[in-house]
Amino acid sequence: MGVGKSCLLHQFTERKFMSDCPHTIGVEFGTRIIEAGNQKIKLQIWDTAGQERFRAVTRSYYRGAAGALMVYDITRRNTYNHLSSWLTDARNLTNPNTVIFLIGNKTDLEAQREVTYEEAKQFADENGLLFMETSAKSGEKVEDAFVDTARKIHQNILDGSIEPNMADNGVTEKRDTLRPAPPNPPKESCSC
Amino acid sequence: MTSLDHGDTAHNKNPLNKKLQKILNPKFLSDIDTQDALLALSDFFPENNVRSRRKLRSDTELRGLRLNEEFLASLETVNSALEQLSVEVKSIDSCYKDMTARLGETRERCAEVLEQTATLQKEMQQVEKRSLLLDAFCHKFQLSSQETQLLEQADEVGPSFFQALRKVQHIHTDCQTLIRSSDLHVGLEIMESMAGIQERAYENLFRWCQRTCRSFTGEFPVFTHELKNALQIVSQREALRVYVLDDYVTTRRSSLVRSFIDSLTLGGPGGNPKPIEMHSHDPVRYASDLLGWLHQAMASENELLVALLLQDIPDSVVSVDKSEIPMLLNRICEGASHMVKVRLEQILSNVIDSMDLFRISNNIRFYQNVYHGFLGDNSELLKFVADMYELSLKLFAKHLNGHASKLLESVSEPPFDLEPTIQFTESLTLLRSILSLENTSVAPLEGNRPLLHTIYESLVAPLIEYATISASLDSTLSQAELLIYQINCCDRLHQGLALYYSTGEETGFEKLLVQLQTHQDRLIQEQASFFLSKAKLNIIHMHYLTADKSYEGALSLYSGLESDSLLQAILSLQQLLALPDQHPIPQLDCLRSKKIRDYILGSGMRLVCDFYTSLHSSISDPSNGYGDLKDKLHQPSEIEHLLL
Numbered sequence: 001m002g003v004g005k006s007c008l009l010h011q012f013t014e015r016k017f018m019s020d021c022p023h024t025i026g027v028e029f030g031t032r033i034i035e036a037g038n039q040k041i042k043l044q045i046w047d048t049a050g051q052e053r054f055r056a057v058t059r060s061y062y063r064g065a066a067g068a069l070m071v072y073d074i075t076r077r078n079t080y081n082h083l084s085s086w087l088t089d090a091r092n093l094t095n096p097n098t099v100i101f102l103i104g105n106k107t108d109l110e111a112q113r114e115v116t117y118e119e120a121k122q123f124a125d126e127n128g129l130l131f132m133e134t135s136a137k138s139g140e141k142v143e144d145a146f147v148d149t150a151r152k153i154h155q156n157i158l159d160g161s162i163e164p165n166m167a168d169n170g171v172t173e174k175r176d177t178l179r180p181a182p183p184n185p186p187k188e189s190c191s192c
Numbered sequence: 193m194t195s196l197d198h199g200d201t202a203h204n205k206n207p208l209n210k211k212l213q214k215i216l217n218p219k220f221l222s223d224i225d226t227q228d229a230l231l232a233l234s235d236f237f238p239e240n241n242v243r244s245r246r247k248l249r250s251d252t253e254l255r256g257l258r259l260n261e262e263f264l265a266s267l268e269t270v271n272s273a274l275e276q277l278s279v280e281v282k283s284i285d286s287c288y289k290d291m292t293a294r295l296g297e298t299r300e301r302c303a304e305v306l307e308q309t310a311t312l313q314k315e316m317q318q319v320e321k322r323s324l325l326l327d328a329f330c331h332k333f334q335l336s337s338q339e340t341q342l343l344e345q346a347d348e349v350g351p352s353f354f355q356a357l358r359k360v361q362h363i364h365t366d367c368q369t370l371i372r373s374s375d376l377h378v379g380l381e382i383m384e385s386m387a388g389i390q391e392r393a394y395e396n397l398f399r400w401c402q403r404t405c406r407s408f409t410g411e412f413p414v415f416t417h418e419l420k421n422a423l424q425i426v427s428q429r430e431a432l433r434v435y436v437l438d439d440y441v442t443t444r445r446s447s448l449v450r451s452f453i454d455s456l457t458l459g460g461p462g463g464n465p466k467p468i469e470m471h472s473h474d475p476v477r478y479a480s481d482l483l484g485w486l487h488q489a490m491a492s493e494n495e496l497l498v499a500l501l502l503q504d505i506p507d508s509v510v511s512v513d514k515s516e517i518p519m520l521l522n523r524i525c526e527g528a529s530h531m532v533k534v535r536l537e538q539i540l541s542n543v544i545d546s547m548d549l550f551r552i553s554n555n556i557r558f559y560q561n562v563y564h565g566f567l568g569d570n571s572e573l574l575k576f577v578a579d580m581y582e583l584s585l586k587l588f589a590k591h592l593n594g595h596a597s598k599l600l601e602s603v604s605e606p607p608f609d610l611e612p613t614i615q616f617t618e619s620l621t622l623l624r625s626i627l628s629l630e631n632t633s634v635a636p637l638e639g640n641r642p643l644l645h646t647i648y649e650s651l652v653a654p655l656i657e658y659a660t661i662s663a664s665l666d667s668t669l670s671q672a673e674l675l676i677y678q679i680n681c682c683d684r685l686h687q688g689l690a691l692y693y694s695t696g697e698e699t700g701f702e703k704l705l706v707q708l709q710t711h712q713d714r715l716i717q718e719q720a721s722f723f724l725s726k727a728k729l730n731i732i733h734m735h736y737l738t739a740d741k742s743y744e745g746a747l748s749l750y751s752g753l754e755s756d757s758l759l760q761a762i763l764s765l766q767q768l769l770a771l772p773d774q775h776p777i778p779q780l781d782c783l784r785s786k787k788i789r790d791y792i793l794g795s796g797m798r799l800v801c802d803f804y805t806s807l808h809s810s811i812s813d814p815s816n817g818y819g820d821l822k823d824k825l826h827q828p829s830e831i832e833h834l835l836l
Contacts, residue, residue, distance in 0.1 A: 016583070020303065025558075026558055026562065027484075027487070028563075029491055031495060042412075044491070044492065044495070046488070056477070056480050056482055056551065056555065057484065057555060057558060058482070059477075059480070059483055060477075060480050060484025060485065062465065062482045063215075063455065063460070063468075063484075063485070064455070064465075064485075064488060093465055094460075094464075094465060095461055095464045095465055096461075096462070096464055097458035097461070141285045142517070165744060
């Protein structure tokens, strides 16, 4: 059982919960167009396998990411404990402007919660990450997580801290109308 | 007076009365003429004296004369005026006559003019009608100069362009009706001109599409509604469509190559993430980065192609062949994939570590599946990936073969404990690590026949060979020991492979099983003979088997199967039954696997029991002449109970 990365993606792109989701083999991907600041933004989302054995493959997908969603399972503390190693990977393999969003998934299982919101929030604050708790099953906050990531990236472009169209930063701008085309935040996560 | 008159009507008839009346009521007093005469008289008769009265007559005559003279003079003036008037009237009359004549003339002429006017007016109405018709016709069958210009020369393509083009097409269609219904000549002419305009418009649109497609050099171009529309229209001419898509493909291909070079050499902003080439010393990572990059590029380009060719196309006129997307995608990725290929070949040939080579090989296989999802069968790119995979397998096989030939060059004798030798174990460890890595990597081993075959041919088969050669080196070993050693080796191998070995695939692994089974069968025989010889039944067994086949007559008369010999053997068997420790071959303990050990022993004893059962029934048969020997025998079931 994973932390729910593929389910989050499925919920975001199809607005459906995928029960019996198999382990991701290697890497998969999905797209969706959202609006931010009156502009259409196409998100290209790479869903990487969480299992350690795929790491040799998945780490190649940090390159070119404008944002990364790092997911743990609030009902399993060990997934939370792995965060720092995933964060190290993310920091080493992405560019410094990559927006990293911490996601605590499975809020629908509140009764089995092992990681408190406050604790994770503190971890996120200490490491300069955005943070949100979601439920891929109920769909709660899933939209927000992705859209907020995209907004943050968009904001970075407007502020000038991300230069679109440069190699490997994952953001491209439509030349004539200042439309940042797809930032592709790959999701990556702590495996179980 | 009137009242008086009224009152005296009767008196009126009296003449006197009349006279009186006349005097009393002189009429002249009321007569105006008299009054005027008196008034005029007062002018020249101021005083009523004698002189005056005498002169009155002459005065009056004078006056009358003068008045007449004046009157005459006045009349003469009048007369002359009248004469003049008469002259003028005459001239007027002549003028009038003249005019009348002219009028008459004019009237005659006017009639003509009017007639003409009427005709003209009628004509004009017709002309106007025609003009309206012509206008309507022109509107329906001609383009405005603006539209023509738009179609033939516009640099930019917008909604008005498409509107004009649609009109051209409508006109063209309408002309067919026109030809059928009325004017063949005009219809054909318009059709021809429209066809010309349409052709030039297509040409123009085509050039525009080309220009637009050539501008898609960025990483993620955005397609306008116009472009999709234009492409749809251009697609009606297959050749033009091919050219436009060619341009698109060429542009995207070079864009992809450029950004690949950037990723290879520049990396992200400020060199973070690091350029891919920075990891070229780590072959596994480098290969993975290259293949992963290609995957991401392929996915993005696929998205773009779908957006360009399939999504929300207005007034779709050309049915899009979905199968062309993989073909285009393949061509777009060609440039970058070639670069990947060159690099992969390079690293593959330089990898030293077999495990690294194997990891890369697995990654290539994983991406072979991934790319296949985008490109389908029969794509050049997949062929290259397949080539790469084959190459990696070949190199991997070469590594393994190198290892195997080294292994077979230094075969050593079986150790004392009959366990596999150190060299054998080392190779086995390599095999296990390969397989366990395979198990944890991205590409499933199951169904991967070429890989399993390679592993069998290059590692498993040499190991089996090693065991055989090794066993033959020590001539002092008994047959049983030899078998035990080989079973140990094969079993270790089998244990290592069992998890990954899938039946029904001709990968060579089944040969190992056959080998193992042969060794085991032979060892079972060994075990049975060992027991029989221990029980001194071996000679009996031999004779019995020979006799069973050819001898006809009482068995007790057969040499070696006499009652005495049998009795002795059976006694020693009964002794042996009490000593179960003595039953197995002593070296059987050297068999690593308890399961095999039990199997060998069990099957060996089963053979013994079968022989015993057969022997027992022969002895019990009175025709064999053993007499009451059978009473001294255990029942076969008892023996089975003790041995099995």
